[in-house]
Amino acid sequence: MQLYPLFADLTDRPVLVVGGGDVAARKAAMLLRAGARVTVGAPMLGPELRELVQQGRVAYRAGAYQSEWLAGVWLVIAATRSRPLNARIAADGHSQQRLVNVVDDPVLSSFQVPAVIDRSPLLVAISSSGTAPVLARRLRERIESLLDPALGPLLQLAQRYRARIRARHADLASRRRFYDWLHDGPVRALLRASHPVHAEQQLVAALSQRHEPKAQGSVVLVGAGPGDPGLLTLRALRALNEADVILHDALVDAQILDLARRDAVQIAVGKRSGGVHTPQETIHALLLEHARAGRRVVRLKGGDPFVFGRGGEELEFLRAHGIVYEVVPGITAALACAAFSGVPLTHRDHAQSVRLVTAQCQHALTELNWGELAQERQTLAVYMGVNKLDELTRQLLAHGRAPTTPFALVENGSLPSQRTLVGALHDLPSLAARHAIRAPALLILGEVAALADASHWHGELLGALPHPASTATLADAA
Template sequence: MQLYPLFADLSDRPVLVVGGGDVAARKTAMLLRAGAKVTVGAPLLVPELREWVRQGRIAHQAGGYQPGWLDGVWLVIAATRSRALNARIAAEGHARQRLVNVVDDPALSSFQVPALIDRSPLLVAISSGGTAPVLARRLRERIESLLDPALGSLLQLAQRYRTRIRARYADLAARRRFYDWLHDGPVHAALRASRPIHAQRHLQAALTDDRQLHAQGSVVLVGAGPGDPGLLTLRALRALNEADVILHDALISDAILDLARRDAERIAVGKRGGGLHTPQPSIHALLLEHARSGRRVVRLKGGDPFVFGRGGEELDFLRAHGIAYEVVPGITAALACAAYSGVPLTHRDHAQSVRLVTAHCQRSLTTLDWADLARERQTLAIYMGVSQLDELAHQLMAHGRAAETPFALIENGTLPQQRTLTGTLGRLAALSAQHAISAPALLILGEVAAHADASHWYGQLLATSTLQHPTAVPHDLADAA
């Protein structure tokens, strides 16, 4: 081990930064967050540093570097553009037994500034000894995605009650069980939901009644997005890594499930037309069973739980049975499929509104207001409508929508096998049949859909010009031709 890891308390301690540029400003900002009394020495300062001087947050030593600047400071950061000057600052600082960091020059430095993950009072520092700062940054990004932002608030709350916790749980094993409950139970969940008063009440109740510590299950409704694992939110990823059991839809890919906690139980509860079907009451029963057994349950849904995902029904059920829950939204198919096909859902010249419509069966079509849907200057994003394309086109044209209205039909949106079919409303059903478009697919209808022909960038583009050629070519090859 070449470096000795430590966390320095710089609160109200003098620190010197030599240099007045953007790098010096970034280093100064970090020191100010740590409560240091910062002096910046440089002939000129960037606007951010000048403003801090004006506000009295930092002191300024104007002019060129002087050895006397090192007197009385605890550590020094050299951030000038001159390696010779930085080397001189380092040598004179070391001679005075000061800790010195020379930016981007580990050979001249006696300490390194790590890549930092801040969940104050929790800090996670990553160092490569100055040899691989890019790797340290990438590791920080990976770890950052796994650490809940509410951890800081949780630690601050525990810190305030530390004396009472130690008095209530004098036995070390019992205290450890309490802290496990604090992290896994309703206190942390309340803080994630920005309900600090509820979190404090849960903590106070547990300090007076041990029954509060009994395993309490919960459910998180998680939107997995349209299929590309890269579109998962950070909160969704954390939920998957904390889950004891995952109830997932049929469209959830193995690539997404592979991101979950390895020992989590996985239960498929999908609904696919013409295939396996898990009734909604059975899903409710499974949620209740596992939550009441004290497990952390993730209900993993494609897209977003509240956009044609029955998330509202499941939330009603959980609330009626007293089960704690959270909701993690996901990127719904309309947004993702449009983006991956280069289609703007709104446009100043073409569409000032977007309508999300489901058309998964004949019964759902009879409840739609076709006259309203057929209006111009709006975009329709129609979910689950592949089997109803003929009737959809018929109803829209019968109620006034022009047969020349552009459409983009996106199959397997955001997945490697994505195909985007473009054309006009009057030929929608015929084109779809010719290219054997199948579910899952999303239909975008409106003038904005015409953008797909020029702006499409992902997967295959099945343009009208390919009608005589059943096998379409990838978009980039078609462009090259």
């Protein structure tokens, strides 16, 4: 072990940063967060450090470095652009038994500043002994994505009640079970939902009970996005890593399921037209069964739970049965398919509104207001409409939409197999049949779809728009 790991308490202790640029500013800001009394020494200061000095948060020694600056300080950070000067600062510091860090120079340093994950009072520090700072940063990003921001408030709450917890649970095994409940149960869920007062009330109530609190199940509705695992939110990833049971749709990509906790039970509850179909009542029953058994359940849905995902129905069911729940939104297909095909859903000159429409719901096509949908200068994003393109096209043309209106039909949006078919509305059914477009696919219809020709960047582009001139005009305007 090259370095001895430690966490230093710098509260109200003097430290010195030599240097006046951006790097020195970042180091000073981090030291201030730790409560240190920071002095910066340099001939000139950049704007960030000048502002800190003006605010009275940082003391300033103007001029060239002097060894006398080290008097009384606990540690020193050398952040100048001159290696000879940094070497001199390091030598002075070592001779006076000061801890010295020379930025990006482990040879001259007596301590390293690690990559830090801050969930105060929890701190996670990662060091490569100064040999691979990029790797340390990447590891920090990976670990940080797994640590719930609610951990900080949870630990602060547990710290305040530590004495009462020890008094109530004198037996070590009982205390461990209580802390397990505290970390996995409703207190943490309430903090995550920004209800700190209710969280504290829940903790106090648990300490007042004669019996140990039982594990309480919960459900998280998680949007898995359009398919690309890289489009998962950090909160969705944390939920997958905490889940005991995952009920997932058919459209959730296998690579996303591979990110889940290895021992989580995965149950497919997909709904596919013409294929395996899990009734909604069965999904409700599974949610209730596993939550009441004290398990952490993730209901994993493609796209976003609240955009044609029946998330509202599932929340109503959970609320009616007293099950604790939360919702993690996902990137819905309209946003993802538009972005990955280079089509802006809105455009200052060509589309002032967007309509999200589904063709799959019961009586969907007969209940739509076709007169409004056929209006110009708006974008239609049609979900689950591949099998009804003939009727969609017929209705739009019959209600006045121009036959040459551009469309982009995006199959497997965001995945490596994405294909984007472009053309004019009157050719939509025939072109889709010719290229064998299959679900899942999203239809984007409107003037902005013409931009797919010029702005497409992901996957295969099929077809062509009939009016290159109008396409160029749109591209220029963008």
